[in-house]
Amino acid sequence: MWFETTKLAWRAISRNMLRSFLTVLGVVIGVAAVIAMVTVGNGTTAKVRDELSRLGTNTLFVRPGQWGPGRASTEAKRFTDDDVTAIRDQVSGLRAVAPVNRGTVTVIAGGANRSTGVIGTTSDYLVAQDWELALGRDFLPNEDRGSQAACIIGETTRRELFGAASPVGQSIRVSNVACPVVGVLAVKGQSGMGDDQDDTVIMPLKLHQRRIGGTTTISSIILSAQEGVSTAKVQSDVESLLRERRRIAIGRDDDFSVNDMSQIAAAMTGTTVLLTGLLGAVAAVSLLVGGIGIMNIMLVSVTERTREIGIRLAIGALENQVLTQFLVEAVMLSIFGGVTGIVTGLALAYGVVSYLQVPFVASPTIILLAFVFSAAIGMIFGYFPARRAAQLNPIDALRHE
Amino acid sequence: MAAPLITFRQVSKVYGRGEATIRALDRIDLTITQGEFVSIMGPSGSGKSTAMNIIGALDLPSSGEYIFQGIPTSGFDRAQLTLLRRHMLGFVFQGFNLLARTSAVENVELPLVYRGMDHTERRRRAMAALEQVGLRGREGHTTQELSGGQQQRVAIARAIVTDPAVLLADEPTGNLDTKTSGEIMDLITRLNRDNGITVIMVTHEEDIAAYARRLLRFVDGHLVSDEIQASEAAHVV
Numbered sequence: 001m002w003f004e005t006t007k008l009a010w011r012a013i014s015r016n017m018l019r020s021f022l023t024v025l026g027v028v029i030g031v032a033a034v035i036a037m038v039t040v041g042n043g044t045t046a047k048v049r050d051e052l053s054r055l056g057t058n059t060l061f062v063r064p065g066q067w068g069p070g071r072a073s074t075e076a077k078r079f080t081d082d083d084v085t086a087i088r089d090q091v092s093g094l095r096a097v098a099p100v101n102r103g104t105v106t107v108i109a110g111g112a113n114r115s116t117g118v119i120g121t122t123s124d125y126l127v128a129q130d131w132e133l134a135l136g137r138d139f140l141p142n143e144d145r146g147s148q149a150a151c152i153i154g155e156t157t158r159r160e161l162f163g164a165a166s167p168v169g170q171s172i173r174v175s176n177v178a179c180p181v182v183g184v185l186a187v188k189g190q191s192g193m194g195d196d197q198d199d200t201v202i203m204p205l206k207l208h209q210r211r212i213g214g215t216t217t218i219s220s221i222i223l224s225a226q227e228g229v230s231t232a233k234v235q236s237d238v239e240s241l242l243r244e245r246r247r248i249a250i251g252r253d254d255d256f257s258v259n260d261m262s263q264i265a266a267a268m269t270g271t272t273v274l275l276t277g278l279l280g281a282v283a284a285v286s287l288l289v290g291g292i293g294i295m296n297i298m299l300v301s302v303t304e305r306t307r308e309i310g311i312r313l314a315i316g317a318l319e320n321q322v323l324t325q326f327l328v329e330a331v332m333l334s335i336f337g338g339v340t341g342i343v344t345g346l347a348l349a350y351g352v353v354s355y356l357q358v359p360f361v362a363s364p365t366i367i368l369l370a371f372v373f374s375a376a377i378g379m380i381f382g383y384f385p386a387r388r389a390a391q392l393n394p395i396d397a398l399r400h401e
Numbered sequence: 402m403a404a405p406l407i408t409f410r411q412v413s414k415v416y417g418r419g420e421a422t423i424r425a426l427d428r429i430d431l432t433i434t435q436g437e438f439v440s441i442m443g444p445s446g447s448g449k450s451t452a453m454n455i456i457g458a459l460d461l462p463s464s465g466e467y468i469f470q471g472i473p474t475s476g477f478d479r480a481q482l483t484l485l486r487r488h489m490l491g492f493v494f495q496g497f498n499l500l501a502r503t504s505a506v507e508n509v510e511l512p513l514v515y516r517g518m519d520h521t522e523r524r525r526r527a528m529a530a531l532e533q534v535g536l537r538g539r540e541g542h543t544t545q546e547l548s549g550g551q552q553q554r555v556a557i558a559r560a561i562v563t564d565p566a567v568l569l570a571d572e573p574t575g576n577l578d579t580k581t582s583g584e585i586m587d588l589i590t591r592l593n594r595d596n597g598i599t600v601i602m603v604t605h606e607e608d609i610a611a612y613a614r615r616l617l618r619f620v621d622g623h624l625v626s627d628e629i630q631a632s633e634a635a636h637v638v
Contacts, residue, residue, distance in 0.1 A: 313483070314498075316483060316487025316488075
């Protein structure tokens with residue numbers, strides 16, 4: 001019986017292939033959109049996570065304010081040199097404590113100039129970031145103290161300013177500061193957020209504060225825990241030390257945050273997940289429209305085949321048998337649309353992720369969900385036309401022209 | 402005398418209400434026994450089609466009782482009427498009513514599909530029915546590839562494939578020329594005589610009605626005459 005019903009449904013669908021295809025186009029587009037969006041979203045998330053985790057799990061980031069999507073950190077008090085010293089002296093198990101200030105300024109060398117992110121920090125920065133030097137050396141103690149100007153540049157900056165020539169020993173102007181280049185960083189490539197990490201200039205914090213930032217405070221601190229030391233322990237030690245130093249009353253929230261990479265990754269990917277959900281909702285609406293399309297054409301089909309339904313009822317088809325026949329037809333149509341949509345969506349996603357250079361992460365869950373959902377759409381929107389067919393009066397149906 | 406197969410007891414059918422009331426059948430009493438060949442005649446609006454629909458379990462009387470093989474049908478719901486049609490009745494229509502783009506054998510198999518019969522048995526029975534109506538070798542032809550007479554033969558095969566007690570024919574020759582009509586009527590007569598199928602046929606042509614042994618005439622919802630015809634033998638091949 002099921003085989004017969006399926007065969008009949010297939011015959012009805014294939015009898016008018018073009019119409020069947022146009023009928024399910026809504027479902028195809030809806031499913032394809034969902035699959036493509038979710039797949040690209042997953043790929044981007046995976047890439048961000050991967051990049052961030054490569055930065056090391058033993059690294060902690062200390063920032064003023066609570067950090068996360070939708071939370072501004074600009075209000076909170078920045079850190080001081082004494083905070084950095086206190087962390088270095090009072091928290092055990094740390095490998096590096098690097099204060100970091102950032103700014104974007106124009107960098108000039110000879111005739112070439114370029115707008116670049118300039119980081120003010122200490123020699124601990126390269127340790128904390130596990131960043132090797134390709135050429136030259138790290139900052140000397142007197143440079144760290146700020147009594148002598150010195151710069152380390154990233155590979156992109158070097159290429160743009162010096163071309164093929166070696167920059168070590170040459171001087172560049174960072175904003176209005178003349179600064180000899182003492183080292184070149186090893187290539188690091190794109191970050192998880194898509195920006196070029198090699199487009200950078202690093203200078204001693206003191207110099208940066210005085211000449212670039214015009215400040216004596218520090219905007220963030222990067223900590224690196226020693227091998228085998230629990231970052232959770234370090235995190236809570238730093239938190240209690242800073243609460244004390246910033247005089248935060250018991251019961252009040254921190255006005256700073258200490259996060260490891262996994263927490264930052266979660267916050268960053270949270271945005272992606274939100275976006276994926278939103279796009280998914282849009283796609284769900286198009287699936288609804290697709291379902292109405294199926295219902296519409298099934299109603300037309302029932303009217304067209306009134307006489308056939310009459311014959312079937314007259315020769316002994318029960319209401320349920322006619323209902324099942326039309327339901328199977330609707331479900332088959334929508335599954336046909338769903339599968340086409342899944343294939344189209346995956347192909348689309350493959351193209352997009354290749355272009356964005358993010359990994360292709362096809363989620364079996366979402367594919368299965370799309371399949372089940374499209375079948376359900378056929379079931380729901382096919383039920384009304386199928387019931388109408390089943391409840392036809394055989395006498396009237398047989399007379400129908 | 403054989404047991405009554407079909408009994409009408411004071412059967413009336415009323416359509417509409419108030420001023421627009423139409424009494425399509427007015428208190429009809431009628432008995433048809435197993436193995437009869439009955440023609441029903443009458444002008445349009447006489448109630449012959451309504452009577453046929455009630456006999457065919459496609460419609461229920463407004464009042465009175467339709468008794469099939471001793472079982473009153475007045476309390477039947479749609480499903481019970483369907484099962485009565487499925488197991489006891491075979492239908493042949495004026496317009497053939499075969500499924501389009503479907504082969505002859507598949508058309509004949511259709512009532513068996515709804516009975517849930519397995520494929521092999523179904524095919525065997527359908528082929529036997531096609532053989533009986535003289536269409537052996539044409540089982541693979543689709544409806545469009547068959548002439549009118551052949552289509553009606555397929556329809557008859559579909560009606561008899563379930564071994565029904567009654568074959569109901571509604572103007573079976575209405576769409577056919579005289580020669581083909583004669584062939585179809587000979588086939589129906591043979592099924593009645595050789596297979597013992599009770600045949601009830603609606604027609605408006607006297608020479609077609611003459612094939613039947615018994616002739617009922619309806620006028621304005623009344624059964625006005627019920628006679629046994631003597632001329633049957635003359636037509637049998």
